[in-house]
Amino acid sequence: MREPLPSAGPPPGLLIDRFGRRLHYLRLSITDRCNLSCLYCMPSQGMAKLPHEEVLSLEELARVARVAVSLGVDKIRLTGGEPLVRRNLASLLAELDALKPRPDLRLTTNGLLLADNLDLLVAHGVSTVNVSLDTLKPERYGPITGLGAEEGRRAFARVWEGIEAALAGGKLAVKINAVLLAGVNDDEARDFARLTLDRPLAVRFIEYMPVGRRTPFQAQRFLPAEEMLQDLRGMGNLVPLPARPGDGPAQRYKLENAAGELGVITALTSHFCAACNRLRLSAEGQLVPCLFSDQTLDIKSLLRGEADDAKLAEAMLAAAAAKPEHHQQNANSHRSAGCQMSRLGG
């Protein structure tokens, strides 16, 4: 009988870090511009816009994506800033849609321009939109997002219209991301959960995180996910859902007989670094191995220099190798670290 062949190990050229984690999920921040100024994301004094030439071009973004796919990336999320304000987004989507093998394409948006862009997203096979929405009370939308009261109400209506249109079309999976802050919107967990009773959407409650040096963490606003879950358990039977391969960091649940599902993302109280599968690219062209780390790797200078695709691939492998085993943040940490969220995209 023939001896079994020795295990081949991982194929060379996949993005695998020093701890054996395969990084197959690329998050591309495609702009630092945003049409909102959420209180937990933007510095109160505002954020200077990057000069246009500092932001990666659509061609450069597409090239990074193509090389990443050749290194085994099979899921790409567009984020920002607000990705739907990026001019000529259609051409980037077309490039990503044509990649072989075709990655799963997703987008995170504040939803203000979702209704206007729905057809475009569907046409290019985007599978899922994550809509960031932190309140279901129109009068609260302005104060949370930096808009005036009336503008806030109108903006809320537009976001809601986008969500309803996406659900009605049935071609895009819809997730709502809500950051619950103590004393701001922590009384809304059950209202968000109720949305899942008759709508096939997923609500994700994200713990407030100390990210971005210029946005001081307001520790008194931090709400642990366990407290959110405690509140939701009061609604009835909250059934834990099993983790699926390729699942994100959310711990998933379902209210009994609900059409949709719920999840909490416990970035601080119980970190999920052991299962991290992400590599990030900031709007200004820095590869970012960890959301909470200041360590970045400049790929823009390679893109704008003489580097061929092999050199870009080397830079990505180096960024994977630089990924720390886990981040240093916890629920008592008050030190904001890492790149500004509005340039990195969460």
Ligand code: SAM
């Ligand atoms: N503008 C888009 C949006 O809001 O969906 C995409 C970029 S935004 C930076 C991506 C996600 O990061 C949003 O869901 C937002 O709520 C989240 N986020 C921003 N700052 C955060 C913080 N300090 N803690 C937790 N989540 C944060």
Ligand code: SF4
């Ligand atoms: Fe809000 Fe997203 Fe804009 Fe940050 S980038 S201010 S989270 S809409």
